[in-house]
Amino acid sequence: xxxxxxxxxxxxxxxxxxxxxxxxxxxxxxxxxxxxxxxxxxxxxxxxxxxxxxxxxxxxxxxxxxxxxxxxxxxxxxxxxxxxxxxxxxxxxxxxxxxxxxxxxxxxxxxxxxxxxxxxxxxxxxxxxxxxxxxxxxxxxxxxxxxxxxxxxxxxxxxxxxxxxxxxxxxxxxxxxxxxxxxxxxxxxxxxxxxxx
Numbered sequence: 457x458x459x460x461x462x463x464x465x466x467x468x469x470x471x472x473x474x475x476x477x478x479x480x481x482x483x484x485x486x487x488x489x490x491x492x493x494x495x496x497x498x499x500x501x502x503x504x505x506x507x508x509x510x511x512x513x514x515x516x517x518x519x520x521x522x523x524x525x526x527x528x529x530x531x532x533x534x535x536x537x538x539x540x541x542x543x544x545x546x547x548x549x550x551x552x553x554x555x556x557x558x559x560x561x562x563x564x565x566x567x568x569x570x571x572x573x574x575x576x577x578x579x580x581x582x583x584x585x586x587x588x589x590x591x592x593x594x595x596x597x598x599x600x601x602x603x604x605x606x607x608x609x610x611x612x613x614x615x616x617x618x619x620x621x622x623x624x625x626x627x628x629x630x631x632x633x634x635x636x637x638x639x640x641x642x643x644x645x646x647x648x649x650x651x652x653x
Contacts, residue, residue: 463523464514464640465549466491467540469558469581471614472530480600481533481613483629484557484581487598488526490633499528505542506531515641522640525549534580537588544589554593555636556585559613563599565621566628567653568635571595572644578609594639598632 468488469481476482492499495512502509508528515521525547529539536556544554552572558581563569573591576582585593603612617625631651638647 461523462550462553463511463525463547464553464555465525465527465540465544465547466555466557466636466640467527467529467536467543467585469533469536469556470528471532472528476614478616479614480617481559483559483598483600483632485528486625486629487557487596487632487636488528490629491524491636492526494633494637495524495526497526499526501530502527502539502543504546505529505539507539507543509543514637520641524640533584535584536581537584537586540585541588551589551592552594554585554589555596555639556582556593557596557598557632557636558582559600560597561600561602561609561613563597563601565599565601566624566631567599568632568651569595569597569599569653570635570639570644570648570651571597594644596632596635596639598628 468484470485492510497510497512499508499510510526513521514524527543529536572594635651
């Protein structure tokens with residue numbers, strides 16, 4: 457089992473640059489930004505990896521709080537594994553304390569699923585991380601639903617959320633951030649029973 461003092465690494469997945477900021481594919485960045493705000497931190501470029509990083513603590517003040525490193529890889533989605541692995545190694549994070557927050561096509565919009573391990577389901581960010589770390593890391597899967605009609609999946613994930621989706625987006629991002637905190641504080645099973653929908 458892992459060292460109980462080891463930090464957690466939360467990697468919000470997305471693509472860097474303002475043109476991608478509101479895309480469905482960038483929900484991981486949105487969740488990471490909210491978590492950073494909650495712990496009173498600001499993302500800064502890491503000297504150890506191609507990523508922006510915030511260090512802080514999650515949970516109640518005192519011995520129950522957990523050290524956490526929030527990260528946004530700056531390599532584009534399909535190369536996320538490099539920065540995540542570099543940060544994991546630098547901060548000595550056990551693989552079971554790595555959490556990837558990402559968009560998920562096979563879950564309805566605004567639903568969440570938390571899990572440990574599994575396949576990448578065609579998600580290039582997960583594919584890259586799994587290639588570097590193996591599959592045994594935690595995932596917070598944020599549902600974006602399937603593209604309408606015959607729209608290409610790649611085009612769909614790189615589109616901004618629709619006006620209808622945006623009405624729920626703040627709530628959705630907030631709930632996903634809550635789920636990350638619960639995963640760290642309470643463990644996978646308890647967090648799943650609260651947040652898996």
